[in-house]
Amino acid sequence: MKVLTVNRDEALSNFLLRILRSKYVDIEILQTNDIGEALKLLDSHRFDWVITEMLMPGGSKTAVIEKAVAKKMPFVNIIVIPLGTTLYYEAEDFLKEKGWEGIHLIKGINIAQPILDIIQ
Secondary structure (H helix, E strand, O other): OEEEEEOOOHHHHHHHHHHHHHHOOOOEEEEEOOHHHHHHHHHHOOOOEEEEEOOOOOOOOOHHHHHHHHHOOOOOEEEEEOOOHHHHHHHHHHHHHHOOOOEEEOOOOOOHHHHHHHOO
């Protein structure tokens, strides 16, 4: 399994790394906190999962999601972590507007269990 995590918070990145590696021994995880780098990684790699925030410096809030959906790697699974209630509803509206199904939104502070439940 190959996973890309994209978020601005290094502590959150390290947390995601620990929880995913604790459950999946055979996992490759690439991490970045930069939208430009994330877009390059999406161009040069095939991922099973993309876990991203909505609020990222250096580009559109939705650039990573849009690129992952456009790549259709053969079926990419996307988890969005919209930190904060306002961003959650903004993300939900954006996904409905685009008509994209199967993109998971994680709401709340405790994200570990929902992510592990989704990635099975």
